[in-house]
Amino acid sequence: MSEEITVAELFAGVGGFRLGLDGYHSEEHPEFDMPASGPFKTIWANQWEPPGTKTRQFAARCYEAHFGEGSVVVEDINKVLDEVDEGKRDIPSVRMVVGGFPCQDYSVARPLSQAGGIEGKKGVLWWDIYRFLQIQISKSPENAKLCLFENVDRLLKSPASQRGRDFAIILSCLATLGYSVEWQVINSGAYGFPQRRKRIYIYAERSADWNLEGRLFDGVIARAFPIARQEDVFEVAIPADPYEATMHFNEQRLKRSPFRDRGVMVGNTALTCDVEEAYAGRLGCLADVLVPNSEVPEEFFVPEEQLSRWEYLKGAKREKRVNKKTGFEYMYSEGSMAYPDLTENPSRTILTGEGGTSPSRFKHIIRCEDGRMRRLVPDELDQLQCFPKGWTDTGMTDGHRAFCMGNALVTGIPYRIGREIAKELE
Known part of the structure; x- marks a missing residue:
């Protein structure tokens, strides 16, 4: 049996990541039984639906109905992290951080070289993920070794005025924390699921010993969702500072983002290519x-x-x-x-x-x-x-x-x- 992988689920909704990783078993509701994908155990979660009224927290109530009272922190994540920074509360150490965060403007207002480090726009939830990772790593270098995030596929292309800039900022942030990253746009309908839903999944591992070229077609996401090997592979330099990505990434204003639907980053170099699904199973409907x-x-x-x-x-x-x-x-x-x-x-x-x-x-x-x-x-x-x-x-x-x-x-x-x-x- 593998060592337990403790998980924090951010922007938890009704528990999609937790259900997919931990599985589900309840004597009271055996009809909901689902297998775990591995030794995952979610020990902390956060969900907050703005505006901050009790009637809007229906997703959190659903989460608690299945995973138990107190299984999710129903507060604005920005407020939670402020209180952690002020020493007013604590968050347990976890080995893995997961979450589906909104596609927003991730631009940076202050470079790493200035006092205080990276400063992103207030209310942009990527920066709360970044803060959460920093908090975890500051407690122990063994914390937050793994990440799995989900977003809409337009993240690779936004904003329209500077294609790919927002994703470059995210990759740069992860690189500053020592992560290697792989990503893949997955159309669920092309892999046997009953819905066509195209989303990008981002897997990151800190202090990983990855071979950049080998990982492109043999990473954990590509093994889970096989793709045909592509001839056209593009190299993209990822700025070392997210501020530099904000100011200068794709300065040529190319009409197409440099990032394709599959990619890997090690250090500050990324390889990326288009995706052709290689699935031979039954298609759902x-x-x-x-x-x-x-x-x-x-x-x-x-x-x-x-x-x-x-x-x-x-x-x-x-x-x-x-x-x-x-x-x-x-x-x-x-x-x-x-x-x-x-x-x-x-x-x-x-x-x-x-x-x-x-x-x-x-x-x-x-x-x-x-x-x-x-x-x-x-x-x-x-x-x-x-x-x-x-x-x-x-x-x-x-x-x-x-x-x-x-x-x-x-x-x-x-x-x-x-x-x-x-x-x-x-």
């Missing part, structure tokens, strides 16, 4: 998670009088529109979407606005065997993210359940990555 009509509440069936609106929103358009504020007239166009959604394919990406009865271009709508049209119920949304059926059925509204799943990750992805991490550490 939306039909895999659909519940019987007898389990669907009546309000999820779409009234006949609303169907034309749904069809219009899903259809192709080219029409004149007027900006309500300025009166400016412009031509608006967009392509068509499948109407209804094709249940024999992986579903489209779940968004936070999936809930509610109003017609929408982005919500899912399916045709039942009896010809009626309906929206997806929350139990189906849970399963599209590979949570157990009914995971978010903890007293929150259907809209909040949909919001939680729109913010969640496909739990099977950290599960597969966790298995490879555990194998490598053995």
Whole structure:
């Protein structure tokens, strides 16, 4: 048995990383049983949904319903870390830090060489991850040896005015703390999951003895989610100071980011390439998670009088529109979407606005065997993210359940990555 890997889960939501890594077992709810991917044990978690009102903390309440009262710190992470710095509270030492953080403007206002070190924009959650890692490492060099983060794939391309700058800042931050890093954009639908959800996963290991070229096609993420070897591999220099990345990365303003969908950084050098999935297993589909009509509440069936609106929103358009504020007239166009959604394919990406009865271009709508049209119920949304059926059925509204799943990750992805991490550490 491998040595236990203690974990801190930041921006925990309803526990996607914890479920994927630790697994789940409850005598009270055996229907939720899921295997662990390795010797992982989450011992600290944080979740805070702004604005800071009790009614907005529905994700944290779901987390506690499954993992126990007090299993998650329900406070603004910035405030928590301020209190740690002031000596007013402590955070336990952990070997691994995980979290899915928002894609924001990560620019740096102060270089490392100045007193106080890196200074990022207040409220940008990457800097709270950076502070958390610093706190862990300051307690012991054995802390926070491993990291696993998730984000939207546009992180590699942002901002539009300086493509790749934000990701370069993150890589530079990790390099200053002694991490080697690999990343990969994973489309879950291409690897057998029932939803198409394209997200970047970032794995970092401190003081790692990696071979840069060898790791590109044989890292833990690439072993969990195989890719075909690519000929076009690009080298990218990562600035030693995140401030330099802010000011000077991609100064040429290239239209395409230097970062591709797969990459590895050792020291301050990265190799990167495009991704071609190499998966030969069964592909999942939306039909895999659909519940019987007898389990669907009546309000999820779409009234006949609303169907034309749904069809219009899903259809192709080219029409004149007027900006309500300025009166400016412009031509608006967009392509068509499948109407209804094709249940024999992986579903489209779940968004936070999936809930509610109003017609929408982005919500899912399916045709039942009896010809009626309906929206997806929350139990189906849970399963599209590979949570157990009914995971978010903890007293929150259907809209909040949909919001939680729109913010969640496909739990099977950290599960597969966790298995490879555990194998490598053995």
